[in-house]
Amino acid sequence: xxxxxxxxxxxLRAETGRSTRVHxxxxxxxxxxxxxxxxxxxxxxxxxxTERDVDLVMETPVFQKMDPKEFPQNLxxxxxxxxxxxxxxxxxxxxxVRAGDFGGSFFQVMAGRVRGLRSETNGNGRSARKGAKxxxxxxxxxxxLWRNSPVPERRNIDDYPALSGPWAFAEEEGPRERLADxxxxxxxxxxxxxxxDDVFGETEALTRQPYNRTxxxxxxxxxxxxxxQGLRDIRRCNKxxxxxxxxxxQSRDLRMHLQESPLFRHxxxxxxxxxxxxxxxxxxxxxxxxxxxxxxxSESPQEVVKAExxxxxxxxxxxxxxxxxxxxxxxxxxxxxxxxxxxxxxRNETFGLPEIIDHWRRDAPLNHRFGLHAVGYVDLxxxxxxxxxxxxxxxxxxxxxxxxxxxxxxxxxxxxxxRREATVDPTLIDFLVxxxxxxxxxxxxxxxxxxxxxDDCVRACAATHDNNPRFVRxxxxxxxxxxxxxxxxxVDAVCLIGCPTGAIHRDQATGNVVIDDTTCIGCATCANxxxxxxxxxxxxxxxxGALIVDQTSGNPIVKATKCDLCIDQLxxxxxxxxxxxxxxxxxxxxxxxxxxRWASQ
Numbered sequence: 001x002x003x004x005x006x007x008x009x010x011x012l013r014a015e016t017g018r019s020t021r022v023h024x025x026x027x028x029x030x031x032x033x034x035x036x037x038x039x040x041x042x043x044x045x046x047x048x049x050t051e052r053d054v055d056l057v058m059e060t061p062v063f064q065k066m067d068p069k070e071f072p073q074n075l076x077x078x079x080x081x082x083x084x085x086x087x088x089x090x091x092x093x094x095x096x097v098r099a100g101d102f103g104g105s106f107f108q109v110m111a112g113r114v115r116g117l118r119s120e121t122n123g124n125g126r127s128a129r130k131g132a133k134x135x136x137x138x139x140x141x142x143x144x145l146w147r148n149s150p151v152p153e154r155r156n157i158d159d160y161p162a163l164s165g166p167w168a169f170a171e172e173e174g175p176r177e178r179l180a181d182x183x184x185x186x187x188x189x190x191x192x193x194x195x196x197d198d199v200f201g202e203t204e205a206l207t208r209q210p211y212n213r214t215x216x217x218x219x220x221x222x223x224x225x226x227x228x229q230g231l232r233d234i235r236r237c238n239k240x241x242x243x244x245x246x247x248x249x250q251s252r253d254l255r256m257h258l259q260e261s262p263l264f265r266h267x268x269x270x271x272x273x274x275x276x277x278x279x280x281x282x283x284x285x286x287x288x289x290x291x292x293x294x295x296x297x298s299e300s301p302q303e304v305v306k307a308e309x310x311x312x313x314x315x316x317x318x319x320x321x322x323x324x325x326x327x328x329x330x331x332x333x334x335x336x337x338x339x340x341x342x343x344x345x346x347r348n349e350t351f352g353l354p355e356i357i358d359h360w361r362r363d364a365p366l367n368h369r370f371g372l373h374a375v376g377y378v379d380l381x382x383x384x385x386x387x388x389x390x391x392x393x394x395x396x397x398x399x400x401x402x403x404x405x406x407x408x409x410x411x412x413x414x415x416x417x418x419r420r421e422a423t424v425d426p427t428l429i430d431f432l433v434x435x436x437x438x439x440x441x442x443x444x445x446x447x448x449x450x451x452x453x454x455d456d457c458v459r460a461c462a463a464t465h466d467n468n469p470r471f472v473r474x475x476x477x478x479x480x481x482x483x484x485x486x487x488x489x490x491v492d493a494v495c496l497i498g499c500p501t502g503a504i505h506r507d508q509a510t511g512n513v514v515i516d517d518t519t520c521i522g523c524a525t526c527a528n529x530x531x532x533x534x535x536x537x538x539x540x541x542x543x544x545g546a547l548i549v550d551q552t553s554g555n556p557i558v559k560a561t562k563c564d565l566c567i568d569q570l571x572x573x574x575x576x577x578x579x580x581x582x583x584x585x586x587x588x589x590x591x592x593x594x595x596x597r598w599a600s601q
Contacts, residue, residue, distance in 0.1 A: 033542050034551030035157055038521040040500045041079070042161035045227050046086030054081045057224055061197045062108055062241070071237045084230025090217040095177040097201070099214045102506040104228040104496075106205045109198045112221025116200060116213040118190040118259060151545040152468040153538045153561070159518050179216055186218075190269075193218075202245050203253045205231050207326050207379070209347075210511065212256060229502050254281055254381060257325055261348055262400075263392055271391050280320065280382040284309040285327070289376035290494045290531040293436060301434050305332065305339050308373035311380065312351065318359075318366045320382035322351040327378035327492055330433050332371040341430045342370060344438050346491065346590065357401060360389045375433060376492065428599060431478040432589065436531060440488030441588045442512070442565055444471065444575065445598070449480045450583035460578030461563075470563040471534075471575070481599065484584075486575075487534045487563040489513045491590065495535060498525040504535075504560065507567065514564050522558040535562045 057063055058081070071077045087110070090096065096107065096114065107114075179185055194200060194215075204211050205228040226234075235242045255276040258264040264272060285308070286292055296304050312322065314334055322329075329345040345351060351372050358364035366385065383392075393401065432438045453473075461469040471486030493513050495504055503520035506513055515526075527535040537558045540548050548557045565586070566573050576584050587595055 031544075031546040032549045032554075033157070033546045034549050034554070035160065035557065037550045037552065037557065038160065038519075040521060041083040042521075043501070043519045044083040045225075045230075049082055049086055051078075051082070053087055054078050056087070056110075057081050057085065060108065060110055060224070062199070066234075066238050066241065070239075071233075075233055075237070077234070077237075080230045080233055081226075084233075085224060085226045088223050088225055090176075090221045090223060091178075092217060092219055093179040093182045094217050095179065096215040096217065096223060097211045098177070099212060100210050102210050102508050102511050104205050104502075104505065105201055106226045106228065106231040107199060107201045107215070108224040108226070109194050109196055110222040110224050111196055112223075113218040114194040114198070114200070114215055114221055114223065115186070115218050116192040116194060116215045117185070118192060118213065118256075151541050151543075152466065153540045153559070154466055154543060154545075155517065155540045155548065155559075157542055157548060161518060182216070182218060199245075199248065202231070203249050206235075206245075206249065209326060212260060227502055229500060251276075254279060257323070257381065258383075261323060261350075263321075263323075263350070263353075263396070266395060267391065275383060275387050275391065278384055278387060282311075282380050282382060283378065284311055284374035284380070285377040287377050288494060288497055288529070290529050293376065293531045301341075301430055302338050304434050305330065305341070305373060308375060310371065311374055311378065312368050312370075312372040314368055314371040316368050318352050318355050318368050318385060320384050321353060321356060321388045322372065323381040323383060324349050324351070325379035325381055328375040328433075328436075328438060329378055329380075330373040330375050332373060334371075339371065341433050343429060344375065344433050345372070346438075356385055356388055357393065359385075360393050375436060376439075376494075428478055428481070431476075431481075435476050435483065437476075437483050437488070438589045439490040439492055439531075441491060441590065442487070442489040442563075442573075443587045443589055444484040444486040444563075445585055445587050446473070446482045446484055447480055447583045448477070448482050450581045451482075452581060452583075454580065456578045456580055457575040457584055460574040464566055464569060464574045468538075468561075470561060485532070485534055487513060487565075488532060489563075489565065495526040495530045498529055499523075500525070510565075510567065512565050512567055513562075514567060515560050515562065517559055520559050522560070524558070524560070526560050535560050537561075 058066075058078075063077075063081075066077060068077045071080075088096075090112070097105075099117070185191075192213075200213075200215060201211065203209070231245075235245055255272060258272060258276060258279070264275070267275070292307075296307055299307070308330060311329060312318075314332070324345050324347055326347055329351065330341055331343040331345065331351070332339040333342045334340075351370075352368065355364070355366065355369060359366045437443055455473065458469045458471075458473055461471060471484055473484055475483045475485045477483075489512050493506070495513065496506070499505075500523060501519045501521055503516045503518075504513065504526045505516065522537065524537050527533075527537050538561050539556045540559050542548055549555060550557060563573075571577050573586050576586055585598055587598065589595055
């Protein structure tokens with residue numbers, strides 16, 4: 001049906017759920033195509049999940065005592081389970097998740113037996129992880145140069161679930177990994193037995209971290225998998241569930257985290273349990289720290305440090321060894337003008353160990369020689385000093401003790417600023433911590449002494465992404481180093497926290513932060529949460545160049561876009577490959593040696 005009014009021609013196609021409009025304005029036309037506005041549950045976690053399946057889940061001890069009235073009408077408990085959960089059946093030896101994998105799901109054993117391996121390796125080798133994005137072939141990459149659309153942010157709207165139906169998007173799980181010899185693995189390695197009503201994966205789902213154990217099935221098992229958006233909403237609405245998850249997070253996983261540290265890994269179960277019972281679990285700072293960081297962006301470095309929660313003060317009595325569980329800590333030392341940043345700590349790094357060793361060996365004063373502040377949000381464990389001296393230090397090899405003592409205090413002056421041959425200005429550390437760039441695993445750093453502003457990096461990015469670059473070649477600067485406005489693919493990716501659909505997520509194979517365009521509903525939560533303003537909301541167009549709008553309101557449909565590290569390109573990030581002057585590099589700031597070498601050039 002077509003009708004015209006005041007220069008506006010409208011073609012309604014109700015049977016496809018779309019409408020096409022051509023706007024006339026003084027001889028200029030703007031064609032638009034209307035589609036239903038994307039919604040959170042357009043794409044269920046499992047399109048085959050049924051109301052009967054929800055009934056089975058509601059009968060399990062974890063859920064049967066939950067009161068549906070505690071949930072808001074627009075977010076009912078049954079709706080969460082129907083759309084954010086799936087029931088999976090496993091055979092003997094099949095792997096549910098691998099240690100080191102990213103996934104962000106919470107699991108509950110509904111029936112059968114599941115084993116969690118405590119050791120680092122599982123004795124079966126690692127096969128290719130499912131979920132890896134297929135790389136383009138060489139010829140496909142070359143042909144892309146003349147196949148790029150002149151239309152920016154072009155989309156094929158037939159891919160959207162609201163138009164094509166959720167069944168088109170069922171996750172293709174592929175063949176599951178299976179342990180070759182379950183008996184041999186159980187005989188040679190320590191494992192934790194999980195049976196009906198036991199849960200796992202809650203820590204990884206809540207903290208955006210990779211799984212720290214491998215879980216597999218002994219016999220047969222039925223497992224409920226709840227993606228983290230559902231876990232977050234149920235935890236928020238139900239106090240009993242929240243208390244149980246938080247208790248597990250602070251108790252069972254505390255012991256597991258101690259095992260990850262080389263300091264505690266060699267201890268037997270009885271000693272480790274004793275230490276875990278007496279270890280304090282602490283959190284400092286804001287879980288959603290991005291907004292507070294943005295408020296401090298215009299403040300001086302000294303003001304930024306003053307605003308950070310103090311974990312340990314210089315000169316304080318050292319009552320326990322601090323082990324960072326997640327997040328970042330700023331190490332500070334006293335100077336005439338106040339506090340100076342001496343380094344930073346992240347996951348599995350300790351604070352206070354050299355002082356404890358000196359006290360244990362030489363009865364030196366047991367006081368902190370440096371201060372420690374929470375940068376954003378920090379989870380940590382505080383292991384009593386008396387237990388470290390009684391159980392840990394006597395059992396450590398001499399070389400480990402010597403290394404820890406030798407690192408004092410140069411360890412806290414950072415790996416790259418403390419070396420005598422280094423030419424790096426120590427204020428670089430201040431810059432990295434104050435801008436929180438140390439959060440990045442793929443920081444786009446540009447040497448401005450070499451950069452000629454030729455923009456080859458921008459053009460290469462545009463050629464790879466349909467003529468629309470995914471970064472801006474400017475950003476905070478320190479002397480000749482500039483950090484471009486490109487996604488850092490953060491260790492603590494706070495952009496993931498509020499996404500209602502999980503459209504922004506970690507790629508399971510690489511850990512890169514990527515966006516699934518088909519499930520992005522354009523809410524801009526990730527863009528508003530990004531501390532570095534590296535996510536942008538863009539208007540999108542169809543294959544013919546028509547602006548895609550909400551068919552009800554007529555407002556443009558927007559989507560989140562950002563750097564994806566050219567995840568489907570054979571050679572990796574196009575920006576870095578295109579730089580003719582070797583001025584641009586992508587750096588993982590967890591690798592401080594690489595940063596030191598590059599910054600010293």
